[in-house]
């Protein structure tokens with residue numbers, strides 16, 4: 057089916073190392089390491105794992121000078137752009153850029169007087185390094201909170217625009233915005249509002265979304281809703297736990313909206329009283345084993361002869377369950393019957409042949 061979300065908001069195209077964000081470029085999936093950035097070996101290993109999962113941009117926390125210097129070593133071993141996350145110390149931003157950071161995350165209103173901003177901007181301009189302004193619902197300036205009677209989408213947007221104004225006054229325009237709240241409705245409203253006010257690219261995310269289970273739902277709804285409206289140029293799913301999960305979920309969100317192609321599209325039925333085959337075990341085992349197969353195909357695992365054949369025929373390969381056996385379909389045609397105990401192996405063998 058034609059993708060219905062082709063009306064993406066036209067934003068400014070920003071270069072982040074070897075890739076581009078915004079301007080209609082493919083939406084990228086980002087993540088953040090949770091290693092101590094100064095521990096170069098662990099950080100490199102984690103980034104490599106994220107790259108394998110399909111992460112396009114990675115952020116590392118820069119808490120001190122040693123972490124900023126570690127970026128130099130990290131960059132030698134990884135191939136995706138590295139973003140330095142800085143909070144208050146402008147010197148760490150400069151040091152990170154000098155050590156090869158491809159982008160920095162920094163709110164210029166938090167680093168002190170204008171001279172400091174000027175110094176950061178000077179290096180960023182010279183090296184063509186973009187800056188992400190990241191407003192979180194928990195860190196809005198007091199004056200803005202007062203004006204809006206607390207946290208609101210308007211307050212978040214005003215805070216971000218205020219930070220951007222500081223950079224713009226210094227002649228710097230390679231800006232990306234994020235406006236993350238832990239509340240999904242607040243996040244959606246803030247990004248919607250921002251998309252009307254700016255054409256800088258938007259980095260989408262629901263912050264502190266929670267663990268893999270709950271956080272996946274919150275992120276999928278928040279990020280998914282915005283992407284479906286054409287808003288967003290890059291995404292980061294925030295989950296408590298192993299960062300690889302963030303990348304898996306991020307890519308799954310893009311694929312489910314048809315915004316990313318490639319890989320296996322796996323469908324399986326929920327099973328019901330009509331199912332006479334051990335479909336749950338079969339589906340789990342097949343899905344697990346498919347993770348090591350790199351093919352651009354749709355696989356359908358269906359429980360019965362009522363709704364099964366239709367879906368299995370539409371897939372590149374699939375099964376429709378019978379009584380302790382299944383019918384195998386390939387490219388819309390019935391191939392043969394397979395006994396329940398052989399379904400997983402025979403199906404995988406057929407998939408490998410495709």
Ligand code: SF4
Nearest residue numbers: 325327328359360363
């Ligand atoms: S495909 Fe068959 S077994 Fe699966 S949910 Fe639908 S009707 Fe039930």
